[in-house]
Amino acid sequence: MRQILTFLMLTPFLALSQQSLATEQEALDVNGVSTMFGPAAMCWDFNDARYEVPKGSSKHSIFAHDLWIGGIDDGGQLRVANQTYNQSPGDYRPGPVSDSIYHNDADMGHWDRVWKIHKSEIDYHILNYTNPAYIIPDVIVFWPAHGDVSMGQSDMLAPFVDLNTNGIYEPFDGDYPDIKGDQAIYFIRNDVGSLDTTSLGLEIHMMIYAYRCDNYPDLNHTVFVNTTLFNRGSHNLEDVYIGTWTDMDLGYYTDDYIGCNVPLNLGYTFNGDTLDEGANGYGINPPAQGLVYLNSIMEKFVYYNNDFTNTGNPESDYDYYNYLRGIWKDNVPMTFGGDGHGSGNGATNNTCSYMFPDATDPSFPTEAWTDSSAGNTPADRRMLMSTGPMDLDIGDSYIFDYAFVFAWDSINGNSLPLLFQYTENIQDFYDGTLTMPCSNINTIHQHHILKDKKLIKIVDVIGREVQATENTPLFFIYEDGSVEKKIIIE
Ligand SMILES: [Ca+2]
Ligand SMILES: [Ca+2]
Ligand SMILES: [Ca+2]
Ligand SMILES: [Ca+2]
Secondary structure: OOHHHHHHHHHHOOOOOOOOOOOOOOOEEOOOOOOEEOOOOEEOOOOEOOEEOOOOOEEEEEEEEEEEEEEEEEOOOOOEEEOOOOOOOOOEEEEOOHHHHHHHHHHHHHOOOOEEEEOOOOOHHHOOOOOOOOOOOOOHOOOOOEHHOOOHOOOEEOEEOOOOOOOOOHHHHEEEOOOOOOOOEEEEEEEEOOOOOOOOOOEEEEEEEEOOOOOOHHHHEEEEEEEEEEEOOOOOEEEEEEEEEEEOOOOHHHHHHHHEEOOOEEEEEEEEOOOEEEOOEEEEOOOOEEEOOOOOOOOEEOOOOOOOOOOOOOOOOOHHHHHHHOOOOOEEEEEEEOOOOOOOOOOOOOOOOOOOOOOOOOOOOOOOOOOOOOOEEEEEEEEEEEEEEEEEOOOOOOEEEEEEEEEEEOOOOOOOOHHHHHHHHHHHHHHOOOOOOOOOOOOOHHHHOOOOOOEEEEEEOOEEOOOHHHHHHHHEEOOOOOOOEEEEEO
16 A cells, blocks of 8 residues: 555656666676666666676676767757766667656566566467466566557567467467577666657667677677667658667776777777786787677778867767768867877878778778877776768668677687677578587586686597587696596586
């Protein structure tokens, strides 16, 4: 009774207020990465880096990540949605686009959550939904397949497999969530609940997913992001750019460089020297962390300084939109070389789209430009990649797929060649032209095997290199020279 009274008393006030910033996120941790995603924040938890790779190592390669989206409406008005470090007011709120009176915490608060699901749960559901003894997991029962049409929400939200093709999600009749990967995190955000007067009317569906694949280190250390943007507003949008803003901190955060590989649609961070020192560092010969666009062209790659100069932190909507288009805060387009603004080592007056592409920018085929060649000292770095321009008319949607790829060449001292190779593999895997048959070691020992130590090979009792097999003694040989004897019992 007390709860009901409280609710009735609060409702008149809340109904007039905007939605609060989201607070929820969950761990995506099925493979060699352990990270956090949710409507609240991605790859961090408002305080600390939460992109741990390798899982269990307590080393992190990304500090924070979010989406920036900007476009011009049919009345010429600039509209921008963005977030960086979760500062208020921010532009994203949990849940689908609804009639404006419902964009308050009382009506939308239940969307401040994550649907976290394993493929194994779905497989079990498919086999057992007719079994009276089977209890369907909440995440399947309450999968957000449908919005509340009476509140102005779309009827169709989260994807599902519809056994009887009647357009209605019926998990008790065998319907199930249509996810990718071995584990997925799903949530929905909008950019109208903040009551920003220049919102785009966006509803953003995000599925973050991963595959466990012990025998393919590239796939096993990749996190995929499947984003669908819906224009559910009242304005046709043009010249829309979609950007991924990422503050990568590779271990020890003050000795990093960034760069991009144009043909691979890849932005990356690597260590500015061969030692990533300190308690948070990766040590000698550190790894590299990338972000690859899988179904879109990386049209711009921008680095800006952590200050408030014309090449520093964006402040107005116009600054954010400029950066998405490769234009500095003073409306000067990026130029090739040096600081990208006509100064520094190798500066030119030639307009360009990509900072620090090394020699991969097809517009400058004979010239290399890197963070290092510009004369920069390794330091804290952040980067913005974007795709566009595109139209996003009322009712249109755009699917945007990207992935975080990690590579660690602990022998050669430079992990970038391996990162490029891994990125090509992940692109081919996404395109369906490369299969990676995973042979996972499904045992009670799995957490032990996935520890920080890098496994070199598995041999049998007479020293022959073998795949992991069950019920036979095996020797696991690690890079640090240690050997562990195991029997995998199924
Ligand atoms: Ca159905
Ligand atoms: Ca570092
Ligand atoms: Ca260092
Ligand atoms: Ca950084």
